[in-house]
Amino acid sequence: MQAGKIVVQNLYKVFGPQPQEAIQLLKQGWSKEKILAERGAVIGVSDVSFSVNEGEIFVLMGLSGSGKSTLIRLINRLIEPSAGDVYIDGQNVARLSRQKLIELRRRDMSMVFQSFALMPSRTVLENAAFGLEIAGDGRKQRERRAMEVLEQVGLASFADKYPHELSGGMQQRVGLARALAVDPSLMIMDEAFSALDPLKRREMQDILLDLQKKHRRTIIFVSHDIEEAMRIGSRIAIMEGGRLIQVGTPKELIENPANDYVRNFFNTVDTSRYLTAGQLKADSVPLFVHNGKAPDAQTVCKQLLSMDKHYAFIVDEKHSFRGSISLEKIALLVEGGRNLPLEQDLLKPVEPVPEDLPLDSVIQRLVVNEGPIPVVDREGRYSGAISKGRLLSHLRGE
């Protein structure tokens, strides 16, 4: 078994008659559509496996109807799985007795809903204390704790109001407080911020990230907003038609989308802040090898002129970066009639950057550096160069 706070293995959910038969047919390669047409069964979740690490925000993404809401409800078993296993801290939720399941829900997990799902006849304080009340805490104790979490989400002064007297953003803060009050190690958030306007959504994301900084919880967050997913997600899982298509960090998904469906998610987003030196580098600077004997100025000068380049990089035979030299400097050397070998003292030392350096740092380096900057791979070998022109054309999408 894989390690992780939550481990989901070969999970299926079929709505309709004879789910087991439908699963067999799926395994035989029948399509969802064919099973629906011929057996009347709707495939909600199909053979999903993944694991969520302790303390990460794991974002489930997909278009509506892709099964993400069903999947999270299989994790806390608001919906009964048709087949497969869900381990939370090594305990198989799918096989738990009713009583054990209720205990687990009271003690260890809570949920935040898209429509907030607050009780209209309860005050903000009573709503926040709901989970504790269900777990059997006394009034004094649960209201003290509820007040604490209301303070954390900045709603302490609204404790005596009713939900309908609050704005949407504030209502969801109550929903968040209610979920936090039971001090769960796992929080499931179902499109929790989707009903809010963009500004409020950002504000709630900040509150969530802030809370995460103070107290790391494992969070499964369902969203259809890619910006949101990239902002808060440690990892993102993309679902399509009940299947898990790809799981990875935002960067991994951008760099290596599994298919067009995944790629399309990122189409609308400004992905540039996820660019790294490795993606920006090109083989645009002429390279000369110092293999015990330095290349001589005249050769380099000729080559640069013929290639219409302004800089040359020198590396040693192991491809470690040694330095750069500009055409102007070589031209001066050559004009002075001296055909010197380009030894270290003539080169301009430039600190190479690693391939995983993010875009904003690359820009900083380019600003202070006159010419192109060299990029080296993990072993320190030269792998390419980034020039200002190269960067600008990349950002333009060329």
Next chain:
Amino acid sequence: MSEKLDLGSWVNDFVQHLQENYSGAFEQIGSLVSGFSELVEQLLMWPPAWVLIAIFVGLGLWRIGIGFAAFTAAALALIVHTGFWEQTVATLGLTFSSTFISLLLGVPLGIWAAKSERVATVIRPILDFMQTMPAFVYLIPAAMLFGLGRVPGIIATVIFAMPPAVRLTSLGIRQVNKEIVEAGQSFGCNAWQLLFKVQLPNALPSIMAGVNQTIMMALSMVIIASMVGAGGLGNDVLASIQRLDIGLGFESGMAVVLLAIILDRITESFGTPRTASRRRFAWLSMLRLQRQ
């Protein structure tokens, strides 16, 4: 089509069969109902008229407002001064007893129907039957089984007035926002907690609408039930019809209408959300603001 299907005689046989074989059971039910309804009536008759009036006026003031309280006072004073107070209280007693029994049976039945599709399917045609079968039709067998008087009146009224309580309880529970129910479950509610802490509180407006309907239907039915000797204002209505006394008919009918309006508005007000009652005192907080 030579012979007529004789459904009627089967029913006759059935009622006769009940009468002959289960009279003991009916007697028991009858004495229970009669004991309870007598208790309710005595409770209402016991204080002087003005105490009961004050209670209604007070309720009107608390739940609705000063205007309705004034109307209640005037209406009840009119009933007292036209000499129909005692009959009105008797009718009120019958209405309360029938409503109480209707809710006692109807609300749990409604909960059950909300939880089980099968129960809902079985109950639905029975409720249709209870509501639309002309009331006179089961008033007579009720009288045959329970004897004349208050008891068959209450039994017939319960049959007629219970359906809205069942229907609106069931509807109310089914209509509770799905995510609110999920919220209850996800925080670890067991079945009872889910019912009492999530479903019933959120279904309350609908259930209170059912209570209101039940009371109104009970009130209209206890008037008709005077035909089997249930008593109250119905007696005067019946007498006015028999004697063609239009004046008496108007007076007693008026008392029914006024009672109906008072009961309707007050019970309706309990179905509105909790904060609505605070709004009625909004002018108080406005005064406070102005002083600051």
